[in-house]
Amino acid sequence: MEQKKYVIGIDLGGTRLRVALADRAGVIVRRRAVPTLAEEGRNAVLGRILAETRTILDPLPLANLAAVAVAVPGPVDPCNGVVYRPPNLPGWGDVNLKSILEQELTVPVFVGNDANLAALAEHKFGAGRGASQLVYVTMSTGVGGGIVSNGELLLGSWGGAAEIGHMTIDLNGPRCSCGNFGCLEAMASGTAITREAKWRIAKGTASVLSERVGGNLDELRAQFIVQAAQEGDELAGEVIEWAAYNLGVGLANVMHLFDPDIIIIGGGVANAWNLLMPAIQRALRERAMEVYTRRTCIVHSELGDDAGLLGAVALALDKIDHPMQRQAA
Numbered sequence: 001m002e003q004k005k006y007v008i009g010i011d012l013g014g015t016r017l018r019v020a021l022a023d024r025a026g027v028i029v030r031r032r033a034v035p036t037l038a039e040e041g042r043n044a045v046l047g048r049i050l051a052e053t054r055t056i057l058d059p060l061p062l063a064n065l066a067a068v069a070v071a072v073p074g075p076v077d078p079c080n081g082v083v084y085r086p087p088n089l090p091g092w093g094d095v096n097l098k099s100i101l102e103q104e105l106t107v108p109v110f111v112g113n114d115a116n117l118a119a120l121a122e123h124k125f126g127a128g129r130g131a132s133q134l135v136y137v138t139m140s141t142g143v144g145g146g147i148v149s150n151g152e153l154l155l156g157s158w159g160g161a162a163e164i165g166h167m168t169i170d171l172n173g174p175r176c177s178c179g180n181f182g183c184l185e186a187m188a189s190g191t192a193i194t195r196e197a198k199w200r201i202a203k204g205t206a207s208v209l210s211e212r213v214g215g216n217l218d219e220l221r222a223q224f225i226v227q228a229a230q231e232g233d234e235l236a237g238e239v240i241e242w243a244a245y246n247l248g249v250g251l252a253n254v255m256h257l258f259d260p261d262i263i264i265i266g267g268g269v270a271n272a273w274n275l276l277m278p279a280i281q282r283a284l285r286e287r288a289m290e291v292y293t294r295r296t297c298i299v300h301s302e303l304g305d306d307a308g309l310l311g312a313v314a315l316a317l318d319k320i321d322h323p324m325q326r327q328a329a
């Protein structure tokens with residue numbers, strides 16, 4: 001056992017595949033990032049994961065590795081290690097990622113949803129250290145969530161818990177990627193922000209954004225809108241405020257359901273923190289009971305872009321330190 005000094009955490013994103021080698025204390029020893037090239041399909045991506053795992057360990061043999069954990073962008077059964085049709089990984093279908101990787105690597109492999117693992121990372125290494133009830137929300141292409149209760153991830157019966165992005169916040173809201181209408185994701189994600197800005201520009205509202213994309217609104221990205229809002233563009237500011245208010249409505253629901261001591265907001269859109277917070281606070285004043293807003297602290301992610309990767313490291317460490325926990329199957 002003593003030679004098994006390391007774990008590997010993998011953040012399998014739709015765009016980037018990131019890998020970290022960490023020691024048993026969670027200190028990152030080495031890290032790598034390569035394009036996922038998801039369009040090449042499942043087998044190519046699986047091959048890339050295996051190659052990157054061996055490369056980052058090199059020249060150490062696999063015998064030095066205690067565990068590998070993978071953060072996946074989509075629904076996951078963490079007990080069996082099955083990934084269910086991740087929307088950003090075309091052609092995957094339902095895949096038992098755990099058994100495929102264990103067969104090749106001959107070390108224990110664990111799999112988790114990326115936003116769940118980001119919550120775990122913030123609890124272990126980031127803004128939520130010491131919190132007993134933690135909720136993490138990511139505002140990126142979609143809206144994801146993770147909940148840590150008494151030090152453990154809240155997984156639900158099969159692993160599907162904490163999909164905060166798919167709570168309905170407007171009965172008549174826009175269609176969501178999941179097929180429902182008015183989900184938080186359809187009203188507060190980067191995708192929603194882009195759609196809303198396009199719609200307002202098409203209606204004739206003036207904005208620097210139309211010039212920034214040379215009149216081609218298909219080129220519009222949430223990050224441009226965040227930037228324009230920070231520079232004082234009125235339309236961009238109103239769209240960010242709209243999304244932040246919607247997020248606040250979702251957070252009021254989350255507070256009443258889970259009574260968290262801390263809510264951590266991450267993802268690229270959360271970088272517009274100073275623009276988001278006033279509208280989030282307004283929504284909470286209008287929609288949450290005062291005792292909840294007074295007692296719940298809302299903070300920006302400390303780990304930023306690294307949350308998923310460090311979450312995978314945290315999962316691997318948790319599993320080898322507490323192998324008998326339910327999530328360790």
Ligand SMILES: [Zn+2]
Pocket residue numbers: 165166167176177178179180183185186
């Ligand atoms: Zn939805």
